[in-house]
Amino acid sequence: MIEWSQHLPVLQVVVPLIVAPIIVLFRNKNIAWFLATATAFFSLYTSIELLTIVQESGPIDYAIGNWERHVGIVYHIDIANAYILTIVSAVSAFVFPYSYHSIQQEIPEYKLHHFYAALVLCLTGLLGIAATGDAFNVFVFLEISSLSTYALVAMGDKPGKPPRASLAAYRYLIMGTIGGTFILLGIGFLYMMTGTLNMAELSEKLPALSDTSTVRAAFAFITVGASIKLALFPVHTWLPNIYTHAPNVVSAFLSSTATKVSYYVLLRAMYTLFGAALAAQALQLKLLIGPMALVAIFLGSFNAIKQTNIKKILAFSSVAQIGYMVLGLSMNNLDGLTGGLIHLFNHALMKGGLFMAVGCMFYRYQSVELSDLKGVGRTMPFTTFAFVLGGLGLIGVPLTAGFISKWYLVLGAFEADVWWLAILILIASLMAVMYIFKVIETAYFQEPNTDIEVSEAPLSMLVPTYALVLASVYFGIFTEPMLGAAREAAEMFLSAGGM
């Protein structure tokens, strides 16, 4: 008899992959929504199950079809994978139920089942990247998620208005394809040198070959490719437009999942594949990645302050927050990396919640321009309060999740012996105060437009929004479950390189 739980690693990916075409076959928006939501909850269940198993009894290797690792594909779930899977599926489990009302307003009905099919495919891709232990498989899932993302974003076009969303999607298509190709090239080089695509085998064989220029080129290609997908400065330019013009559900979903998975890819490449191989890696982190991250933080925050469109404020804030995560990575020590990793989860909760709150505002106002949202604090008090709570998290106020990340990043800076970096991190969080308060001031200090009647968003949107936002407060106080996992993952990456 086969244990059900043994197959969790592959079910995690296979179930959404099968559900996506089924959704298209039914051609019904309600069934589509229901199936997508059910899938999200199934993945949440499996990923939490996997996280517990991994924490109790160590990594799982699942050879698909029982083919050995040098022949077939092996799914490898260790603490880092399980952690990323949990983030992605948890956010989906909140965003998908929320989408029901929100998306109907933005997309014509005949497209809705396509939308949900693409959404579930995107989820499949993201989960696949996080679950697989095979380098080529990473590329395949990356393309699945990217292609479905292009479609999802392009659906955000409003009838009768310039096709901003399509244009943004097109630009992302070009950037994303370059990124994907770079990763593919890198993987190709590695295959050329080692004859294997399995990550564990790669990490065993690469140290001996670390001096060859092919391996170094592979490292460069993969790093740059992953950075494009991650939207790290200076290859972040696609991101603000995507987040701004995509349908609100998609913005909420992508902002809290896609970049997180790309960060994971970067980590795997840095530590697992090349960690032992490139001794100079640490130096590159400090001299190359670190400054990029710092620029991302300041440039992103600065641009966020300048914007007058809330979604754009949040999008540029994402550029900055990605900077924090990468900065944690560049410190190359336990506290810093823990900070970067825990910020994945915390930022997913906060930014997801914020985008959802903005979606609620859009649902009533049909706009996310600050000038249209005057006095929204009085017309939609619950929604605005959710935004305030999420915003406080973004600032890093204690007792919210954002504080936890910041604390570790500051300690990481101390540990790396660069105290001025700690100050810079904190100064940057003051810039978050400025862009969040810009919204708060508009919401509370200006008189509402009296010519339109506005009421609260429907409960089906408010409840998931509050669930995410309150979760970001909960995990700012009771940090143990996720912080423990992030710390373990950081320890794993730093000690053994992870496989």
Next chain:
Amino acid sequence: MEILIPLLLPLITAALIQILGRFASPNIRDGVHTLMAVVTFYFVIQLIGPVMDGQRPDFFVAEMFPGLTLSFKVEPLGLVFALVASGLWIPTSVYAFGYMRGHHESNQTRFFTCFALAIGFALGVAFSENLLTLFCYYEALTFSTYPLVTHYQNAEARRAGRIYMGILVTTSVCFLLVGIASVWFLTGTLTFTQGGVFTGGEYETWQIALLLALFAFGTAKAALFPFHKWLPNAMVAPTPVSALLHAVAVVKAGVFTVLKVVIYIFGLEFLSELGANNWLMVVAGFTILFSSTVALFKDNLKARLAYSTISQLAYIVLGAAFATQTAAIGAAMHIVMHAVGKITLFFCAGAIYVGAHKKYISQMDGLGHKMPFTMAAFTIASFSIIGLPPFGGMWSKWFLGLGALEGGSWGFMSIYMISSLLSIAYLMPIVGRAYFRKPSEKDADLHEAPWMCVLPPCLTAIGCVLLFLFPEGLFDLLNLMFVEGGQ
């Protein structure tokens, strides 16, 4: 567990006010507010007995980081601050009731909600067991008072709100948090410990002085020069806010933090042996003289009181900077004495505004005849702030002065004296005008504000006298700070 009740009661009050604000009449809502203030004070008083007996009730909430917890513990200094905050909440709630009604303010439910929250967070600051918990509540206090400062939601309030948040958040994030993280990084603990946490380590004087600077300037709620600007600006808030928050909860949370960090993180002996505290004496001394002088030239009554508050807060910081036991006790006593005196003055300023619609001192001629109770309370509180017997303010100045001689020098002692003279110069003219000048003709039909605005300042003015007559309880409690195992 008993410590949890006073911590939670204000938060429950806030929730109740939200509910009652929607479904019940405003009078019921505000009645419940006052009632809950009394109940909270009662439960804080219940903690005195155990603390006097040498117990230190504590409660553990959660482990935020490995080895770093969110937890609470009652010790004498924190208990004194908690008694002040929750005790003065009662007259303020009555006063706010009358003031907000008398002024027909809008958004009263939000106002009372944030008010209760702010008290709850101030109690959290008081009962924090470690720096991390304290920081959490310190920030929560800032954010919960922002809606109070910007209550009027107009351009002026927005500007004040920006300055308020700008200074308080910037300093707390850029200095205080760095200071806390440094202490954690250097010593591996953030727990408030008798004698400080640096014992046994080798540190340079400049390192500790720098760290002390991060704390002293990081807690901008203590309004040390040059981070004092938020306080006068925050005076655009309704007067009950100025009264409770800017004479008691917010500013006292600041000086309390400085005092607590000096005593329980650095340790008095450690600081004075290294001499890392000398610069702070100079800065605090300068703040005292500077702001007392500025107060002389303010015609707006609330602004004058605000600058007076800045100088009185610097008294406490200076007391902490001497790093001697006498001065620390004096500083802690001054938290109490100044709170009672200054809240009375603010109550009176608000009562004058409600009753006579006057903001400027130059308009207050002959007010003593028209508003006898208000001006009597104002006079008593002024004497207490100046430090004259038979009013409470004398005791704390006495101990601060002794501490100055022990830990500082004649120079700093004389700063206290000069500043007392200055406070005579900026407070007495108001009293003089009120009693010795004739009211102008158009003020002929002025009368007292509604009783709910007049009774509270009279009560707190009586409090000033009582604190002079019975200071032993307070003194005994504060003495426990330095008894072995006091923390």
